[in-house]
Amino acid sequence: MNVNLRGPHSSDVLSPRSRRLLGLGVLVGLLGGCAVGFGSVTPNPAVGDYPNEGSLAVNPDGYVNEYVQVTGTVVQTDPVVIEDTYSVWVGDRYRRGTIRLHIVGLDRSVHPGQSLQVYGTVRPDGSVQARTSVSVRAHKQLYMYVVSALAGLWVLLRLVRGWTGSAADLALYQRASPVTLGGIRRLRSGDDTDA
């Protein structure tokens, strides 16, 4: 289905495709604005947004006796040390690096390689006095990536079966009826659209 029904002598300056392109440009710009805006947000414990390991890395003395929530991989168990890479905007650019934090008073046993999140206060020596913690075994992260990829494939197949697109119109159309995968192969080799 072609939505561009106006001729070249239309009084409209922009074709539907150009208007769509313009709209897309504005929205993608707004989306970038969201990423920049959210990147500019600094932690605020008063509203439950706590400083993290990156905050501690670039300002080690700035949070003594304050609550933080730090996350990292356990690299040592006695004493418990977690490690994480960070990137924090400081001044005019991102500072990146790796931080190691000593965790004191943990209420659970941990193993090297597992992911650990700790909520607690920063002690004067820079270690974190744990109040509560959450840990994840290393192999479970792999599970998450595998099933997430499966989900992506599932929804992609559903989209391709039920919808079709036109690069010329920059648009997506609902197919009159969903096609089978064999049908899609036939469409690919012949006429590409049923819109």
Added chain:
Amino acid sequence: MPDLLSHAFIAYTLCTLLALRYEWVSPQYVTVAMAGAFIPDMAKIELVLDDAVVGNALGLPFAWSGLHTLGGAAVSVLIGVILVRPAERTRVGGLLALGAASHLTADAFLLKASGRSYSVFWPLTQYAPPTPGLYLSTDLWPSVVTGMAAFVTWLIVRRGFGCWK
């Protein structure tokens, strides 16, 4: 929630149940809600293109996780809306928003050490609501439970199992 599969199951279940009330909700429209459920996780681009790389190139602070908020999701939904025919925009917008909202909500229930979730309503507010801590992002059972819910919903609504249809 956790993994994308659970998010897809939740959106499938919610949207397919809507078909009981609204006849126009075909499987094709259910797919739209499922795609909407993927919107907040566009923030996972971070895994391949680091915040710092983009930020330093732009000379501005930059966080992909801004897409995993009310504001980022709303703009993404609008992108989906202008890509479809005008006659379909209300339905597609509603379903994308349903999917994205179900994702943000499920993620607000994730277990955190601090007991506070994340700034889900940004840019309206930075407030991170308390989380009930129902699951970890790596837990297996949420995908089993949501998968069963999706299966039962499919049986009832699409296969006419029980009294409907």
